[in-house]
Amino acid sequence: MSRYAVGAAAVRDYCARYRDLIDDWPAFAEVIVAPLPTCIWANPARISAAGLSDLLAGEGLVSQPMGWQPTGLRLAAGVRAGRHWWYCAGLAHAQEEASQLPVTLLDLAPGQRVLDLCAAPGGKTAQIAFALDNRGTLLANDFAPERIKALVGNLDRLGVVNAAVTCHDGANYPTAAGQFDRVLADVPCTSEGTLRRNPDQVRRLEGQPSERLAARQRALLRKAVQRCRPGGRVLYSTCTFAPEENEFVVADILAELDGRLNLLPLQVPGLTTAPGVTDWRGRRLDPALEQCLRLWPHQNDTGGFFVALLEKDRTLPCEPDAVVAAAEIEPGDREWLEWTNARFGLSSEAWSAWRIHRQTRRGLHLIAADLAAPAHPRPEGRGLFFQRTNVRPTKLTTAGALLFGPHAQCHRLELDAAQRDAFLGRKTLTPAPAQVRDLTPGQVLVTYRGFALGLAVWHRSGELESLFPRRWSGCTAGSDDAD
Numbered sequence: 001m002s003r004y005a006v007g008a009a010a011v012r013d014y015c016a017r018y019r020d021l022i023d024d025w026p027a028f029a030e031v032i033v034a035p036l037p038t039c040i041w042a043n044p045a046r047i048s049a050a051g052l053s054d055l056l057a058g059e060g061l062v063s064q065p066m067g068w069q070p071t072g073l074r075l076a077a078g079v080r081a082g083r084h085w086w087y088c089a090g091l092a093h094a095q096e097e098a099s100q101l102p103v104t105l106l107d108l109a110p111g112q113r114v115l116d117l118c119a120a121p122g123g124k125t126a127q128i129a130f131a132l133d134n135r136g137t138l139l140a141n142d143f144a145p146e147r148i149k150a151l152v153g154n155l156d157r158l159g160v161v162n163a164a165v166t167c168h169d170g171a172n173y174p175t176a177a178g179q180f181d182r183v184l185a186d187v188p189c190t191s192e193g194t195l196r197r198n199p200d201q202v203r204r205l206e207g208q209p210s211e212r213l214a215a216r217q218r219a220l221l222r223k224a225v226q227r228c229r230p231g232g233r234v235l236y237s238t239c240t241f242a243p244e245e246n247e248f249v250v251a252d253i254l255a256e257l258d259g260r261l262n263l264l265p266l267q268v269p270g271l272t273t274a275p276g277v278t279d280w281r282g283r284r285l286d287p288a289l290e291q292c293l294r295l296w297p298h299q300n301d302t303g304g305f306f307v308a309l310l311e312k313d314r315t316l317p318c319e320p321d322a323v324v325a326a327a328e329i330e331p332g333d334r335e336w337l338e339w340t341n342a343r344f345g346l347s348s349e350a351w352s353a354w355r356i357h358r359q360t361r362r363g364l365h366l367i368a369a370d371l372a373a374p375a376h377p378r379p380e381g382r383g384l385f386f387q388r389t390n391v392r393p394t395k396l397t398t399a400g401a402l403l404f405g406p407h408a409q410c411h412r413l414e415l416d417a418a419q420r421d422a423f424l425g426r427k428t429l430t431p432a433p434a435q436v437r438d439l440t441p442g443q444v445l446v447t448y449r450g451f452a453l454g455l456a457v458w459h460r461s462g463e464l465e466s467l468f469p470r471r472w473s474g475c476t477a478g479s480d481d482a483d
């Protein structure tokens with residue numbers, strides 16, 4: 001018997017506790033042990049969903065539009081998106097279909113100030129960033145430093161410049177951060193809804209009762225509501241089935257706020273959903289809790305998710321605005337920029353959307369021109385680390401090369417498919433004379449099918465040395481900070 005078959009029986013047995021909540025138990029029992037389709041969304045800053053779908057077809061990958069989520073695509077189960085060049089180039093992000101739901105319900109628009117309280121590894125943060133058109137102020141917080149590395153890696157690869165990252169206990173998020181138009185509380189949970197991806201996790205679940213997590217979830221939702229401005233919205237979400245972590249948490253916070261917080265009705269055209277649970281293990285909730293929304297795996301062939309959208313009473317008093325952290329450069333920094341501008345022929349138009357900021361001795365970060373991060377809690381990072389200045393000559397990072405790609409006028413080198421794979425595998429290659437006709441030796445921005453892949457050095461010997469980060473080759477989404 002395979003390891004998976006053992007897992008399947010255990011998963012079904014475990015989930016049977018929710019049998020009475022599920023409209024079609026046989027369908028659920030079949031799907032909960034079936035492999036999960038791979039789902040991605042197209043990075044709107046780089047490619048449309050239709051363009052990505054065509055590109056994938058050219059690579060022999062069949063994709064289906066999600067329909068309800070305009071940038072989302074479904075691929076076959078087992079496709080490892082992170083191993084493909086288009087993923088390394090930041091054209092897409094892999095995110096389970098159900099997990100793409102919460103951000104689409106936040107009614108986001110450019111100009112809003114947004115807090116993502118439990119952000120790592122950042123799929124939803126990146127969705128928010130692009131819903132804000134990569135402008136304005138988005139705070140992405142998580143209390144786990146090692147998970148923040150993955151978050152920053154994803155934001156770098158996708159070219160997010162409007163996010164500031166903080167590492168803080170979300171349940172004690174400082175008042176000094178100010179209030180936000182929208183707050184996402186995608187809280188830690190028992191993750192029962194991810195059992196299709198990781199059936200072995202069922203063993204861990206048996207020892208982790210939901211009640212233990214519920215106190216932390218309530219604390220996080222309570223703080224999310226405090227940090228929301230009057231009239232603003234909070235989206236509470238989990239990827240778990242247990243009502244103790246879902247409707248019960250929302251009901252408790254609604255009761256604490258006693259009429260100053262309202263649950264909003266939710267609808268997602270194109271997705272089959274179920275209402276919130278109001279009667280579970282002896283506890284009966286207000287029927288209004290039915291306005292929460294559940295996504296059971298068998299309904300749309302996804303993982304499981306729970307969402308609740310809350311609006312804070314607009315007549316409540318507003319708190320003072322946050323003190324904004326300064327974004328500064330040092331006197332010599334303009335010279336580094338001039339070097340990069342001259343080498344790659346970057347247009348002044350590209351720079352109008354960005355500001356630069358020196359956060360570390362290693363180099364410069366690029367931030368959205370109107371990003372106004374609070375001074376407290378002190379951001380771990382703001383925007384995207386794009387230029388290393390502690391090396392001679394100064395050097396773009398891979399994240400910088402991906403971002404500048406469409407704006408670069410010179411020292412671009414288009415690779416063929418074999419060269420692309422060699423570049424991503426950090427191998428040295430020798431381009432044909434026709435490919436390098438317009439280049440002078442030194443740094444070049446390499447592209448494939450017109451999309452930037454990263455940075456290389458073209459030597460007088462005719463060899464092209466890949467500077468693709470070791471941690472990204474092979475292919476993960478990590479940051480190239482250490483290279």
Ligand SMILES: C[S@@+](CC[C@H](N)C(=O)[O-])C[C@H]1O[C@@H](n2cnc3c(N)ncnc32)[C@H](O)[C@@H]1O
Nearest residue numbers: 118119120121122123124143144169170186188
């Ligand atoms: C469900 S995951 C978030 C997933 C993320 N929103 C995404 O879409 O990629 C929950 C996250 O909450 C973080 N977390 C747990 N307790 C926290 C706390 N007290 N404050 C802030 N973050 C916390 C965990 O480190 C974890 O990264």
